Amino acid sequence: MDDVREQALANGLAVLTREVHTAPIATFFIWYRVGARDEAQGMSGASHWVEHMMFKRTQRLAPGDIGRMVEGVGGTFNAFTYEDATAYHETLPAEHLDLALEIESDRMLNAVFDPDDVEAERTVIISEREGHEASPMFRLMEAVESTAFQVHPYGHGVIGSKADLRSMTRDDLFGHYQRHYGPGNAVIVAVGDFDTDDLLGRIDEHFGGFPANSSPPSLAECEPAQDEARRVEVHHPGPFPVLMLCHHTPERTHADCAPLLVLNALLSGPPSGPFGGGGTLRTSRLYQRFVASGMAAMVGADVGVNIDPSLHRVVVILHPGGEPEPIEKAVLDEIQRLHDEAPSQEELDRVVRQTYAKRAITLESVTAQAVQLGMLEMAASWRLAQTLTDDLRQVTPADVQRVARTYLREPSRVTGWFLPAAANGAAA
Amino acid sequence: MTAGARHAINADSVARHTLANGATLLVYPNPASPSVAIGAYHAAGAVLETREQAGLASLTADALNRGTANRTFLEFSEELDQVGASLAFHADTEYAAFGGRALAEDLELLLTLATDVLSHPTFPDDEVGRVREQTLTVLAHAEDNPGSRAARRFRELLYGPSNPNGWPEEGYAETVRDVQGNDLRAFHARAYAPASLVLAVVGAVDPPAVLALAEVTIGAWKANPDAATTTDWREALDAADAPPAMFAEPRREDLAIAGKTQTEFLLGWLGIRRTDPSYYATIVANFILGQLGLGGRIGSNVRDTQGLAYHASSYAVPGLTRQPWSIRAGINPANVDRAIEASLHEARQLAETPPDAEELRLSKQALTGSLPLRLERNDGIANMLLTMERYGLGLDYLGAYPNLIDAVTADDVRDVTAAVMADPAYTLVTAGPELSTA
Numbered sequence: 001m002d003d004v005r006e007q008a009l010a011n012g013l014a015v016l017t018r019e020v021h022t023a024p025i026a027t028f029f030i031w032y033r034v035g036a037r038d039e040a041q042g043m044s045g046a047s048h049w050v051e052h053m054m055f056k057r058t059q060r061l062a063p064g065d066i067g068r069m070v071e072g073v074g075g076t077f078n079a080f081t082y083e084d085a086t087a088y089h090e091t092l093p094a095e096h097l098d099l100a101l102e103i104e105s106d107r108m109l110n111a112v113f114d115p116d117d118v119e120a121e122r123t124v125i126i127s128e129r130e131g132h133e134a135s136p137m138f139r140l141m142e143a144v145e146s147t148a149f150q151v152h153p154y155g156h157g158v159i160g161s162k163a164d165l166r167s168m169t170r171d172d173l174f175g176h177y178q179r180h181y182g183p184g185n186a187v188i189v190a191v192g193d194f195d196t197d198d199l200l201g202r203i204d205e206h207f208g209g210f211p212a213n214s215s216p217p218s219l220a221e222c223e224p225a226q227d228e229a230r231r232v233e234v235h236h237p238g239p240f241p242v243l244m245l246c247h248h249t250p251e252r253t254h255a256d257c258a259p260l261l262v263l264n265a266l267l268s269g270p271p272s273g274p275f276g277g278g279g280t281l282r283t284s285r286l287y288q289r290f291v292a293s294g295m296a297a298m299v300g301a302d303v304g305v306n307i308d309p310s311l312h313r314v315v316v317i318l319h320p321g322g323e324p325e326p327i328e329k330a331v332l333d334e335i336q337r338l339h340d341e342a343p344s345q346e347e348l349d350r351v352v353r354q355t356y357a358k359r360a361i362t363l364e365s366v367t368a369q370a371v372q373l374g375m376l377e378m379a380a381s382w383r384l385a386q387t388l389t390d391d392l393r394q395v396t397p398a399d400v401q402r403v404a405r406t407y408l409r410e411p412s413r414v415t416g417w418f419l420p421a422a423a424n425g426a427a428a
Numbered sequence: 429m430t431a432g433a434r435h436a437i438n439a440d441s442v443a444r445h446t447l448a449n450g451a452t453l454l455v456y457p458n459p460a461s462p463s464v465a466i467g468a469y470h471a472a473g474a475v476l477e478t479r480e481q482a483g484l485a486s487l488t489a490d491a492l493n494r495g496t497a498n499r500t501f502l503e504f505s506e507e508l509d510q511v512g513a514s515l516a517f518h519a520d521t522e523y524a525a526f527g528g529r530a531l532a533e534d535l536e537l538l539l540t541l542a543t544d545v546l547s548h549p550t551f552p553d554d555e556v557g558r559v560r561e562q563t564l565t566v567l568a569h570a571e572d573n574p575g576s577r578a579a580r581r582f583r584e585l586l587y588g589p590s591n592p593n594g595w596p597e598e599g600y601a602e603t604v605r606d607v608q609g610n611d612l613r614a615f616h617a618r619a620y621a622p623a624s625l626v627l628a629v630v631g632a633v634d635p636p637a638v639l640a641l642a643e644v645t646i647g648a649w650k651a652n653p654d655a656a657t658t659t660d661w662r663e664a665l666d667a668a669d670a671p672p673a674m675f676a677e678p679r680r681e682d683l684a685i686a687g688k689t690q691t692e693f694l695l696g697w698l699g700i701r702r703t704d705p706s707y708y709a710t711i712v713a714n715f716i717l718g719q720l721g722l723g724g725r726i727g728s729n730v731r732d733t734q735g736l737a738y739h740a741s742s743y744a745v746p747g748l749t750r751q752p753w754s755i756r757a758g759i760n761p762a763n764v765d766r767a768i769e770a771s772l773h774e775a776r777q778l779a780e781t782p783p784d785a786e787e788l789r790l791s792k793q794a795l796t797g798s799l800p801l802r803l804e805r806n807d808g809i810a811n812m813l814l815t816m817e818r819y820g821l822g823l824d825y826l827g828a829y830p831n832l833i834d835a836v837t838a839d840d841v842r843d844v845t846a847a848v849m850a851d852p853a854y855t856l857v858t859a860g861p862e863l864s865t866a
Contacts, residue, residue, distance in 0.1 A: 022460030023804045055722070063732050067721025072790040074797015093800055120735030123760070128738035130690035131758045134574055134860075237687030239568040270512070282505035292502070294558045297565040319561055320568045350510065357512025361529045364461045364805045423686035 001385045004373065005196055011212040013183035015203055016373055016382055018191045020366055026192025027091040027366045028100035030108070031374045033187075034180035036083045036158045037220045037308060044153075045160015046168060046176045048081040049125055053173065054088065055079075056117040058110040063117065066103055073099065083154055084307045085378040091367050094193035098202060104188075105206035108181055118170040126166070129159050136238040136418045137315075144244050144416035147232040148311055152223040182213035189374045189382075191366040220308055223248075229413040235421040240297070241318040242418040245331050247408045249312045252305040252379035258391040259399040260303050260312065260407065262351050266343055266400070267314065267334065268301040270355040271388070281354070285334055290316055296327060307379055311414070312407065324417060338404035342397035352393050359389070437809065439823040443635040447647035450623035454813045455635040458806055464532040464631030465806035466539070467814050471624035471661035472524035474592045475668050477615070482592075483599015487556075487563060487607055488615045489519035489526075493541075494555035497548035501555055504541060515541055521592050522665065522748055523818075524620070529807060532632035539645040546625075547649040549616060551609040560607055567601050574692040575758070577683055578859040582694040585679055585855045586752060588672045592664075593749060621655040622646070628813040630806040669749035672698065675853045684862040691761045691860030695771055696754025697848045702746040702819050706847070708832045709840035710744050710753070715791040716783050716841065717774060718742020718755060725774045726755055734770065736763045748819070753848050761861050768856065779846040782838035796830040 007015045035047050056063045070077040075092035088107075090100035132138040142157050149155030188207075190199060226248055250256055261271050269281035280287050280300045290296040298317040304310035314331050318324070363369050373382045384391070443455040477484040493515070494501045508515055513530035515538055528538045570576040580596050587594030598604070627646055629638050700710055718724040723731060723741035730740035740757035755775065759767045783791075803809050803826075816825045 023800060025800050025804060064721050064728060068790055071720060071794040071798075074794055074799070074801065076798070076801060091801060093797055120732065123735040124731055124738055127690065127736070127758060127760055130760060131738055133689045237572075237685075239572040240565060281509045283502070283509040288502075291562075292558075294554075294561060297562050317565070319565050354509065354512040357531050360461065360531060361463045361512070364463060366804070 001369070001373070004382065004386070006382070007200055009183065009204055009208050011183040011208065011210055012214070013207050013210075014187040015200065016187065016189045016377065017196045017199060018369060018373070019194065019196055020191055020369070021193050023366075024094045024193050025091060025366060026094045026097045026190065026194050027089060027370045028097060028104070029087055029089040029189040029370045029374050030104045031085050031087045031187045031189065031378055032181055033085055033185050033215055033378060034176075035081055035085050036156060037153045038180060038216075038218065039153055039156065039160075040219055042164055043168065043172060043176065044156040044164045045125065045158070046173060047086055047180075048158055048160065049121065049165070049168070049173055050177050051079050051081045051086050051088075052121050052125060053113055053117065053177070054107045054111055056121070057112040057114050058106050059112065060106055060110065061103075069099055069103065075099070081158055083158060085375075087374055089367070089370070097190075097192070097194060097199070101202055101206040108183070108186070108207070109210060111177060113170055113174040113177065115170045118173060122165065125159070126162065129162065129165065132159060136234075136236070136240075136242050139234050139236055140242055140244050140416050140418040143232045143234050144246060144414055147230050147416065148226070148246060148248065148414040149223050151221050152308060153220055154223075154306070154308065154310065179216045183207055183210045184213040185215045187374065187377055189370045189377070191370045191373070223309065226414075227411050229410050229415070231415045233417045233419055235419050237423055238418060238420045240320045241322055241324055241420060243314075243316040243318070243324065243327055243331065244416040245314045245328070246311040246414040246416070248309055248412045249303055249407050250309050251307060252376075253381075256403050256406070257303070257305055259395045259403040262348060262392055262395045263338060263400050263403055264301050264303050264312065265351040265355070266338075266347060268299070270351055270358050285337075286314065289330060289334060290327070295330065296322065305379055324419070328415065335404070335408050338401065338408060342401040345397060348395060348397060348400070352389060355392055356389050437803065437812070437826050442813065442823050443639065444823065445639055445642075447622075447643055449647055449649055449651065451625040451627060451646055451649070452817065453639065453642045453646075454626070454628040454817065455633065455638045456628075456630045456809055456813065457633055457635055458630055458809065459632045461806070462532055462632055463529060463806060464535045464538070464629065464633055465527070465529050465810045466535070466542070466627065466629050467525070467527045467807065467810035468542070468625060468627040469523040469525040469814060469818065470620070470622075470626070471658050472619035473519050473522040474595070474597060475521060475664040476619045476656065476661060477592065479590060479595060480603060481611075482595040482603040483563065483597070484607065484611060484615050485519040485524065485619070486597045486599065487559060487604065488612045488619070489517045489524045490563070491551055491556050491559040491612055492517045492549050492616075493545045494559060495550045495552045496544045497550060498544050504545070507537060507541060511537065513538060517545070520597055521668070527807065527810070535629065535631070535633060535638070536641055536645075539641060543645040543649055546620060546646075551612040551616070553609045556607070556609045556612060560604060563598055563604050564601055566598055567604070570596070570598070572685060574685055574688055574690065574859040575756075577685060578692045578694045578756075578857045581681060581683060581859070582696065582754070582855060582857045583752070585681065585857065586672065586696070586698060591670070591672060592668050593751070617652050617654065618656050619661075621651045621657070622649045623651060624658045624661065626814060626817045628810040630810045630813070665748060669701075678852060678854045678856065680856040681858070682863050683857065683859040685859055688860045690758050691764050691858050691863065692756065692758050693764060693768060693856065693858040694754055694756045695768060695854055695856045696752045697851055697854055698750050699744055699753030699848050701748060701750055703748065706840070706844045707746070709836045709844040711795060712788070712791050712833065712836045713778060713841040713845045714742055714744040714753065715795060716787055717778050717845070720787070720791055720794065725778070726757075726771050729770045729774055730757055730767050734766065736760070736767045736770075740767065740771070761863055764858055764863060772854075775845070775849040779842065779850045782842040785838070788836075788838050788841065792833050792836065796833050799826065799829065
């Protein structure tokens with residue numbers, strides 16, 4: 001990632017490019033700094049709903065046109081919304097990359113939000129939410145997030161509450177779009193088989209004429225420090241108990257993020273993407289404690305590194321009928337171990353080696369590279385993609401012990417349980 | 429254009445060898461990244477198990493790396509984790525398979541571990557017990573999840589109770605609960621043999637060096653003299669390909685799962701084999717019906733026009749035996765019947781009227797133009813090489829593929845759709861909250 005170029009158009013649109021000529025393809029992402037953290041009370045889910053509307057009508061395009069344009073040349077396209085941002089992307093045979101510029105420059109300002117399209121999409125999004133509700137993990141995550149964040153919008157989830165999804169109006173959504181979409185609040189990330197100077201010229205042709213705008217002020221209120229452990233239980237029909245044990249962690253720009261990523265790598269595995277959480281290694285502490293021993297079916301951990309302070313999570317899926325108490329106690333034992341013993345330098349060297357290899361393998365595709373650059377730029381800076389392995393190498397055993405004691409403490413803890421219940425709410 | 433990699437993938441650039449023990453090796457050098465991907469399959473799928481043993485092939489593959497004559501499961505994991513590599517084993521109805529990724533310098537480790545695991549697994553009882561518990565947990569989840577529950581029941585109804593295509597790869601709680609190490613050892617001894625193994629290696633590697641390495645690793649795996657032969661497997665496969673009982677009327681089952689808010693449905697018919705000459709017309713037809721854009725005509729009707737669903741699309745599953753061609757969607761329970769009607773309407777429409785020229789052109793271009801994207805990564809190329817070998821497509825298949833797709837006509841699309849979907853006796857399963865109108 002040493003050869004990333006950073007530019008900005010006169011109207012403020014930031015552009016990151018990286019030429020990769022190993023295959024005749026290229027990917028084009030546009031990231032908007034708008035997500036769940038930018039949603040006021042009563043507007044939960046607005047950013048994600050706006051994302052859906054961007055595939056409907058613009059002044060030029062009708063619903064379905066984007067799919068036909070991109071797939072008609074063999075490309076793929078999609079979009080996603082999360083707490084901090086919304087991203088749209090097309091991956092294309094390189095000679096067709098201009099299609100992405102046409103589509104994204106058009107919908108940056110020209111989406112129509114036809115009232116009939118908004119109504120049809122309301123039921124589609126409620127259906128998406130109801131699909132998620134089939135998952136115990138989704139129900140537990142909603143409960144844990146709303147318990148952990150009582151003021152900050154990270155507490156209301158990306159998809160939004162059903163009540164808000166039923167009541168938001170076309171004008172609410174269109175206003176959200178107008179406030180947050182524009183060159184001053186966006187970052188283009190392109191990776192692949194193109195000539196950078198040539199591409200920058202074409203980006204300027206497509207986007208350079210748009211008037212400058214600036215990012216709207218953040219609505220996200222600072223979450224007051226949590227000074228007492230919190231618990232939440234979800235009792236609902238389901239196949240097995242699930243534990244989600246969380247602690248508050250700092251924002252991604254904080255210097256303690258690197259030692260927290262190392263700590264998380266010891267618990268579960270090295271980060272493969274921009275966030276901690278690249279799958280659980282079988283030699284990791286949590287896998288050995290829970291899965292190798294047969295105590296539980298699955299275990300994982302990740303650090304949510306966001307613009308604002310987030311959570312470190314340990315998730316354990318029990319076998320059907322598994323006893324919750326011993327599992328929770330064992331997770332707390334593992335956390336206590338991080339407080340009591342600094343890891344060996346050898347363990348830390350191994351994390352660095354694993355991280356290097358994981359990244360070399362997972363960043364093979366141009367799309368994965370663009371996701372990494374964009375997500376880091378949204379949360380902090382794309383330059384972290386260049387320094388991640390070195391940042392982890394600087395971490396000392398004492399740093400890991402210190403961040404364990406600083407962040408993984410009882411008053412900052414949120415413990416959530418999904419507990420299977422019979423349909424009437426009683427214990428199953 | 430025939431490849432995503434800079435150089436064409438064809439008979440000139442792919443090295444194909446038969447190893448001393450009969451295994452087939454395919455190597456494609458791709459210096460674009462410092463990594464390597466391996467992929468392999470061999471004739472040890474669920475077709476070799478009985479209904480009473482359902483899940484045995486899958487459990488055997490899952491437990492294969494849980495201990496060998498040379499290393500414990502922990503030692504196996506440490507060797508991989510040490511260098512950030514991965515190596516995983518799996519079995520489906522037709523084949524057992526494995527795949528791995530590593531830095532190119534660690535290819536020897538991947539092949540050494542794969543060989544040890546294939547040839548000397550010990551299936552220790554404590555580890556088998558853990559794999560069994562994990563499988564039971566996966567099965568409990570599949571019972572609770574509307575999408576998996578509908579998909580499993582759909583296959584049972586479509587193929588009937590005595591066809592391995594009809595039972596889930598992971599088996600059933602009652603067939604898995606009592607499986608012991610001895611059962612897995614017996615299945616391994618009978619089903620695992622090198623003669624049917626096909627191994628693909630793709631990445632920053634030198635083909636002659638890979639061949640030399642493969643001969644002393646995978647090539648050194650000796651067959652158990654009592655093992656089933658590839659012919660036995662082929663017979664089992666043919667038995668699984670026997671036509672299931674025919675039905676004159678559509679069949680529908682509604683499965684209620686407590687605590688759910690959305691209904692998933694699966695609606696379909698028995699389709700064709702991957703080796704059928706009409707396969708290319710079928711994938712074009714399926715793309716038009718349920719893929720193009722967000723779910724093709726079905727997505728456009730059910731999702732965009734009526735706003736009934738978040739996902740609605742169709743799938744034509746490839747296989748050596750005849751596999752389903754089906755439509756699936758997730759729907760609010762109040763709208764299930766409307767969505768089913770709309771899906772059937774779109775299927776019948778395509779079975780009666782050929783698609784217009786523009787829709788056909790777009791779908792064909794999407795299928796051929798997307799090849800470079802599918803071949804961007806080493807594992808994508810390895811999977812493609814395995815597909816070419818599995819279905820006898822030849823190493824020049826990627827050069828021929830655009831012509832095979834281009835040759836499909838609008839009438840072909842109508843005809844292949846009619847041949848499957850004009851049959852009124854479809855199979856339909858819904859799963860979710862109790863349906864008041866069902």
